[in-house]
Amino acid sequence: MAQQVKAVIARAKGAPVEVTTIVVPDPGPGEAVVRIQACGVCHTDLHYREGGINDEFPFLLGHEAAGIVESVGEGVTEVEPGDFVVLNWRAVCGQCRACKRGRPQYCFNTHNAKQKMTLLDGTELSPALGIGAFAEKTLVAAGQCTKVDPAAEPAVAGLLGCGVMAGLGAAINTGGVGRGDSVAVIGCGGVGGAAVMGSRLAGAAKIIAVDIDDRKLETARKLGATHTVNSRTTDAVEAIRELTGGNGADVVVEAVGRPETYKQAFYARDLAGTVVLVGVPTPEMTLELPLLDVFGRGGALKSSWYGDCLPSRDFPMLIDLYLQGRLDLGAFVTETIELDAVEQAFERMHHGDVLRSVVVL
Numbered sequence: 001m002a003q004q005v006k007a008v009i010a011r012a013k014g015a016p017v018e019v020t021t022i023v024v025p026d027p028g029p030g031e032a033v034v035r036i037q038a039c040g041v042c043h044t045d046l047h048y049r050e051g052g053i054n055d056e057f058p059f060l061l062g063h064e065a066a067g068i069v070e071s072v073g074e075g076v077t078e079v080e081p082g083d084f085v086v087l088n089w090r091a092v093c094g095q096c097r098a099c100k101r102g103r104p105q106y107c108f109n110t111h112n113a114k115q116k117m118t119l120l121d122g123t124e125l126s127p128a129l130g131i132g133a134f135a136e137k138t139l140v141a142a143g144q145c146t147k148v149d150p151a152a153e154p155a156v157a158g159l160l161g162c163g164v165m166a167g168l169g170a171a172i173n174t175g176g177v178g179r180g181d182s183v184a185v186i187g188c189g190g191v192g193g194a195a196v197m198g199s200r201l202a203g204a205a206k207i208i209a210v211d212i213d214d215r216k217l218e219t220a221r222k223l224g225a226t227h228t229v230n231s232r233t234t235d236a237v238e239a240i241r242e243l244t245g246g247n248g249a250d251v252v253v254e255a256v257g258r259p260e261t262y263k264q265a266f267y268a269r270d271l272a273g274t275v276v277l278v279g280v281p282t283p284e285m286t287l288e289l290p291l292l293d294v295f296g297r298g299g300a301l302k303s304s305w306y307g308d309c310l311p312s313r314d315f316p317m318l319i320d321l322y323l324q325g326r327l328d329l330g331a332f333v334t335e336t337i338e339l340d341a342v343e344q345a346f347e348r349m350h351h352g353d354v355l356r357s358v359v360v361l
């Protein structure tokens with residue numbers, strides 16, 4: 001029996017989000033219905049609402065979620081009803097050229113539920129990142145459910161489903177930060193803050209947090225930054241170079257998604273250093289750099305989708321570190337809110353008042 005549940009949708013470009021009733025079908029082959037317990041508010045949800053991702057309105061927003069598997073469809077073996085799971089947007093296929101080469105973290109053919117959730121009038125919804133979890137229940141592909149230790153707080157665990165994983169992975173997986181490295185992180189919201197935390201976890205010797213908002217720099221210190229730079233008042237490139245013996249950082253993570261901050265990252269890294277772009281640009285943005293500088297500085301210019309994570313490998317491990325007190329994922333939960341407060345949470349995010357607001361159901 002299809003079920004009717006409450007959910008948050010974005011009906012049209014720029015219009016405030018609204019709570020409405022949606023229809024969630026029974027899980028078909030390879031699918032699962034998950035009762036959502038918590039879902040973080042990510043900048044990408046706002047990008048969807050503003051039409052910055054695509055035009056497939058109405059969107060069912062929310063994608064940083066944890067919950068309990070309620071039912072599974074035919075052929076599902078990886079999870080069963082009652083499992084505590086974090087939802088992921090990288091259900092790997094096992095068949096594409098990346099998977100076949102043993103690099104499933106780059107899977108080029110990830111999958112989502114085949115059936116559509118709808119409005120009461122039958123209008124099909126586009127779930128954000130194939131998840132759609134600002135909802136009492138959602139339908140996903142079973143591979144999007146990653147089992148983790150149920151001792152973890154849902155509001156905390158869910159954050160691994162997107163931004164926090166993206167930031168941790170940008171440093172650890174994509175940037176390859178290691179013991180003794182110097183790291184600079186430009187933009188210290190939820191994603192950049194997690195890159196700071198990941199750098200500390202990986203043993204970085206120097207972690208320079210850069211933001212235009214002093215409140216973010218203060219939290220970045222708590223998350224592990226050894227130095228902070230307010231780039232509204234100080235030249236970020238000069239400051240990072242000064243703090244690294246005039247050389248630049250081994251790894252610079254750009255977690256804003258703008259050409260000017262990318263340029264800062266490019267010039268703030270040491271020779272043969274690595275730039276990781278984890279911030280998401282919008283379609284009209286372009287970048288101009290002297291090609292000779294690209295060549296002459298050597299090293300690597302990388303981008304990081306989802307922190308190059310493999311959910312089945314990374315989520316349970318990070319949750320274990322959190323439960324052992326070795327990774328303070330709880331620091332990202334600024335506030336917990338109800339389903340009908342997502343619009344206000346966007347406002348607070350826009351004003352930089354929060355790392356993460358988390359809807360708790």
Ligand SMILES: NC(=O)c1ccc[n+]([C@@H]2O[C@H](COP(=O)([O-])OP(=O)(O)OC[C@H]3O[C@@H](n4cnc5c(N)ncnc54)[C@H](O)[C@@H]3O)[C@@H](O)[C@H]2O)c1
Pocket residue numbers: 042043044047162163166186187188189190191192210211212213216231255256257261277278279280281304305306307349352354355
């Ligand atoms: N690559 C991925 O897989 C992935 C996943 C999730 C989010 N993201 C993207 O990461 C970016 C950050 O997301 P978030 O949730 O942390 O957002 P956020 O709004 O919480 O954080 C952005 C931070 O950047 C700072 N900032 C803005 N302009 C700046 C500038 N010119 N210089 C320095 N700092 C500046 C803000 O003060 C804020 O602290 C977004 O573009 C988001 O879409 C990427």
Ligand SMILES: [Zn+2]
Pocket residue numbers: 092093094095096097098099100104106107108109110
């Ligand atoms: Zn694949």
Ligand SMILES: [Zn+2]
Pocket residue numbers: 042043044045063064162163
């Ligand atoms: Zn996200």
